[in-house]
Amino acid sequence: MTARSFSRRHLLAGAGALSLAALPSGRARAAGALTVGFIYVGPKDDYGYNQAHAQAAKALKGMPGLEVIEEERVPETNAVEKTMESMINLDGATLLFPTSFGYYSPYLLTQAKKNPKIQFRHCGGLWTEKDPKNAGSYFGYIAQGQYLNGIVAAHASKSKKIGFVGAKPIPQVLNNINAFLLGAQSVEPSITCQVIFTGEWSLAVKEAEATNALIDGGADVITCHVDSPKVVVETASRRGAFVCGYHVDQSPLAPQKYLTGAEWNWLPIYEDFIAAMQAGKGPQNFVRGGLADGYVKMSPYGPGVSEVARKNADAVKAEMMKGGYAIIKGPLKDNTGKEILAAGTAYPEKAAELESTRYLVAGVKGSV
Amino acid sequence: MVAEAALSELSAAPARPSRGLQVRAWLARRSEAVAIPVAAAVTGFLLFGIFLAAQGKSPVQLAELVWRGGFGSAFALGNSLQRAAPLLFAALCVALPARLGLVVIGGEGAIVLGGLAAAAAAQPLAILPAPLAIPLMACAALLAGAVWIGAVGWLQAYRGVNATISSLLLSYIAIAIATHLIEGPLRDPTSLNKPSTLPVGEAFMLGPMPGLGVHWGLGCGVIACLVAYVLMDRTTLGFAARMAGGNVRAAQIQGLPVGRLIVGFTALGGAFAALAGFFEVAAVQGTANGTLAAGYGYTGILVAFLARQNPIAIVPVAFLLGGIEASSGLIQRRMQLPDATVLVLEGLLFLVVLASETLYGRFKLFSPHLWAAKRETAPTPTPSVTA
Numbered sequence: 001m002t003a004r005s006f007s008r009r010h011l012l013a014g015a016g017a018l019s020l021a022a023l024p025s026g027r028a029r030a031a032g033a034l035t036v037g038f039i040y041v042g043p044k045d046d047y048g049y050n051q052a053h054a055q056a057a058k059a060l061k062g063m064p065g066l067e068v069i070e071e072e073r074v075p076e077t078n079a080v081e082k083t084m085e086s087m088i089n090l091d092g093a094t095l096l097f098p099t100s101f102g103y104y105s106p107y108l109l110t111q112a113k114k115n116p117k118i119q120f121r122h123c124g125g126l127w128t129e130k131d132p133k134n135a136g137s138y139f140g141y142i143a144q145g146q147y148l149n150g151i152v153a154a155h156a157s158k159s160k161k162i163g164f165v166g167a168k169p170i171p172q173v174l175n176n177i178n179a180f181l182l183g184a185q186s187v188e189p190s191i192t193c194q195v196i197f198t199g200e201w202s203l204a205v206k207e208a209e210a211t212n213a214l215i216d217g218g219a220d221v222i223t224c225h226v227d228s229p230k231v232v233v234e235t236a237s238r239r240g241a242f243v244c245g246y247h248v249d250q251s252p253l254a255p256q257k258y259l260t261g262a263e264w265n266w267l268p269i270y271e272d273f274i275a276a277m278q279a280g281k282g283p284q285n286f287v288r289g290g291l292a293d294g295y296v297k298m299s300p301y302g303p304g305v306s307e308v309a310r311k312n313a314d315a316v317k318a319e320m321m322k323g324g325y326a327i328i329k330g331p332l333k334d335n336t337g338k339e340i341l342a343a344g345t346a347y348p349e350k351a352a353e354l355e356s357t358r359y360l361v362a363g364v365k366g367s368v
Numbered sequence: 369m370v371a372e373a374a375l376s377e378l379s380a381a382p383a384r385p386s387r388g389l390q391v392r393a394w395l396a397r398r399s400e401a402v403a404i405p406v407a408a409a410v411t412g413f414l415l416f417g418i419f420l421a422a423q424g425k426s427p428v429q430l431a432e433l434v435w436r437g438g439f440g441s442a443f444a445l446g447n448s449l450q451r452a453a454p455l456l457f458a459a460l461c462v463a464l465p466a467r468l469g470l471v472v473i474g475g476e477g478a479i480v481l482g483g484l485a486a487a488a489a490a491q492p493l494a495i496l497p498a499p500l501a502i503p504l505m506a507c508a509a510l511l512a513g514a515v516w517i518g519a520v521g522w523l524q525a526y527r528g529v530n531a532t533i534s535s536l537l538l539s540y541i542a543i544a545i546a547t548h549l550i551e552g553p554l555r556d557p558t559s560l561n562k563p564s565t566l567p568v569g570e571a572f573m574l575g576p577m578p579g580l581g582v583h584w585g586l587g588c589g590v591i592a593c594l595v596a597y598v599l600m601d602r603t604t605l606g607f608a609a610r611m612a613g614g615n616v617r618a619a620q621i622q623g624l625p626v627g628r629l630i631v632g633f634t635a636l637g638g639a640f641a642a643l644a645g646f647f648e649v650a651a652v653q654g655t656a657n658g659t660l661a662a663g664y665g666y667t668g669i670l671v672a673f674l675a676r677q678n679p680i681a682i683v684p685v686a687f688l689l690g691g692i693e694a695s696s697g698l699i700q701r702r703m704q705l706p707d708a709t710v711l712v713l714e715g716l717l718f719l720v721v722l723a724s725e726t727l728y729g730r731f732k733l734f735s736p737h738l739w740a741a742k743r744e745t746a747p748t749p750t751p752s753v754t755a
Contacts, residue, residue, distance in 0.1 A: 043707070073708075074697070077648070077652070077662045082694065082697075086437070087697075090443075106654060168551070168563070170560060171560050
C-alpha cells in the first residue's frame with residue numbers, strides 16, 4: 001500500500017484493504033482467470049426458477065480458468081446494483097448474470113453504462129439495439145415444454161379437467177397456460193383447464209390454496225408457473241392428483257405422481273458466453289432457443305405415464321426438435337369467443353406476437 | 369469521573385444537589401439509555417457468534433466481512449447508506465405512534481401507497497416544471513401515507529381497534545390495492561412482463577446527493593428524524609403526545625385531546641413512511657411497480673425497536689442495519705452461508721433488545737438518586753423483608 005496523497009477516501013480504502021489482509025481465508029485469485037457472477041432473486045434450492053440457474057452455475061464450477069461467484073435472495077431494488085458493483089469491485093467479476101426479470105431496468109442498464117468493460121447478460125428478452133452493447137438477453141421457448149406437459153396430462157386425466165397455478169397474468173405465463181391446454185386438447189378436444197392466479201411470484205400459502213381449490217373443482221392433473229413449484233407439486237401429489245413440473249425436475253418431491261416437466265437448461269447458453277469471453281470476444285447480445293437448441297428440456301417420464309402417452313409426446317417432441325414449431329395456430333379463439341387467428345395462420349416459436357399475449361385460449365377457465 | 373466525584377463531594381450542599389451532582393445524575397440516566405441497548409446488541413452478536421461456531425463457521429471471519437462489506441471502504445459505506453435511507457422513514461412510522469403507546473407494524477402499506485401516489489401524480493403534473501412538480505409528487509405521497517396510517521390511529525382512538533392488527537391488515541389491503549392499480553388502470557401498456565405504472569420521466573427524477581452517490585432519500589431521512597425528535601422531545605405538542613402514551617387517563621383528565629393526538633401522530637408516521645415510497649419512485653425506479661413492497665416497512669420495525677423509539681437513535685441504528693444487510697452478499701460469497709444468515713442475526717438482535725426492555729431501572733449504577741445524593745447518605749440500604 002503506497003499512500004502518497006492522503007485523503008479521506010484513501011483512508012477508507014486503506015481501512016478496507018487492511019481488513020481484507022486480516023481475512024484468514026482471503027481468496028487468492030488465479031491470474032488470468034475469468035470470474036463470473038450469478039445473482040438470484042430467491043434461494044438457490046427453490047426447486048424452481050433460481051435452482052435452474054444455480055444448477056448451471058454449479059456445473060460450470062469445475063471448468064478450468066473459471067471462477068463462479070453467486071449471491072441469492074437479492075431483491076429487485078437498487079440493492080441489486082450494489083451486488084453487481086460489489087462483484088465487479090471486490091471479486092473482479094467481468095461477466096455478470098443477474099437472472100431475475102426485474103433486475104434489467106433500471107439497475108442492469110445503469111451498471112452497464114457505468115462499467116463499459118464488464119459484460120452483463122440478463123435472463124429474459126428485454127435487450128434491444130438501443131441498449132448498451134455490453135448488455136444482452138437470453139431466454140428459452142419453454143411454452144414448448146408446457147405443450148408436451150399438456151399432452152401427457154391429457155392422457156393421465158380421467159376427469160378431463162386439468163389445472164394451472166399462475167403467478168401473474170403476464171404474456172410469459174399466459175403463453176404457458178395456453179400451451180398446456182392446447183397440448184392437452186391435441187389429445188382430447190373436450191378437455192378444459194382451470195387457471196388460478198396468485199398475484200405474486202412466490203406466495204407459498206396462496207399456491208397451496210390454489211392447488212387445493214383446483215383439485216376440489218375436479219382437476220386431476222396440475223401444473224404451474226410460479227418461482228418455486230415445490231408447494232404446488234407437494235400439495236397436488238398429497239391430494240392424489242398428478243403433476244407436471246416447471247423450471248427444474250421436481251420428481252423427487254412426488255416420485256409417484258410426477259408425470260414429466262418443462263425444464264430450463266441454461267448450461268449451453270452460459271458455456272457459449274464464457275467461451276466467447278475466454279476467446280477475448282464479447283458474448284452474443286441476444287440469444288433465444290427452445291427444445292431444438294437444447295435450452296429447454298423435459299424431465300424423464302414418471303411411472304404414471306402410459307406407453308401411448310410417451311409415444312404421443314415423443315412424436316410431437318421430434319417435430320419440435322426440427323425448429324419453427326407453432327403452438328398457437330389458426331383457427332383459434334380466445335375464451336371470450338374473440339378470434340385470435342384465422343385458419344391457415346400461425347405464430348411459430350420466434351413470433352414477436354407471443355411477447356405480448358393478452359388472451360387465454362378457448363377451453364381455459366379464468367380471466368386475464 | 370473520579371476528579372469530578374471528589375470535587376462535587378467537597379462542594380455538595382446539604383439542601384439540594386449541586387450542579388455537578390445534577391450533571392452526574394443526568395449522565396447516569398442517559399448512560400443507562402445507551403449502555404443497555406449497546407450491551408443488548410453485543411449480546412445478540414455474541415449469541416450469533418455461538419450459532420455460527422455451532423455451524424462450523426468462523427465468527428471472526430464473519431465480523432471482518434460485516435466490517436468490510438458494510439463499513440470498511442467508500443463503496444461499502446455508500447452501500448450501507450443507500451440501504452439505510454428507506455429504513456429511516458420506515459422506522460419513524462413505528463417510532464412516532466409508539467410514543468403514544470401504539471405498536472404500528474404496517475408501514476409497508478404506507479410505503480407502497482406513497483410510491484404509487486407519487487407515480488400516479490407525476491402524470492397530470494407533467495405540464496409543470498420539475499422544481500414544482502417533484503414537491504407536489506412528494507405531497508401526494510405524504511397524503512396517501514397520512515390517510516392510511518392515520519386511519520389506523522382513528523380506528524384505535526375512536527373505535528378501539530388494536531393498532532397492531534389493523535395496521536398489519538391494512539398493509540395487506542394497501543399492497544392489494546396497489547397491485548390492482550399497477551396491473552390494471554394505471555399500467556403502462558408497454559410494461560409487459562413486469563407490470564409498472566407509466567415512468568415519471570427523466571426530468572422528474574432526483575439525482576444523487578453530491579459527493580455521496582446516495583439518493584436524496586438519505587438526507588431527507590436524517591432531517592425527518594431530527595424534525596421528529598424536536599417535535600417529540602422539545603415541543604409541548606410532543607410532550608402532550610408522550611403524556612397520552614404514558615397514561616391515557618391522566619392525559620384526559622388534564623384535558624388533552626388524546627384522540628386527535630393519536631390520529632395526528634399516526635398520520636405523521638404514515639406520511640414519513642410514504643416518503644420512502646416516494647424516493648423509491650422518484651430517485652430509484654422511476655416508476656411504481658410490485659418491488660415497492662421490498663420489505664423496508666418490516667425492517668423499519670426492527671430499526672425502531674433497536675432505537676427504542678427514539679428518532680435520533682434511528683439514524684445510527686438504520687446505518688448499522690444497512691451495513692449488516694450490505695455485507696450479506698459478501699458473507700454469502702466468501703463464507704458459503706445462505707442469505708438467511710443475516711436474517712438470523714437480525715432476529716437475534718431484535719429478541720435480545722426486546723428482552724433487555726425489562727432491565728431498565730434495575731441497575732443501581734444508573735440510578736440518578738445514587739449519583740445525585742450525597743456520598744455519605746447515598747446507598748440506601750436494601751429494604752429488608754419482614755414477615
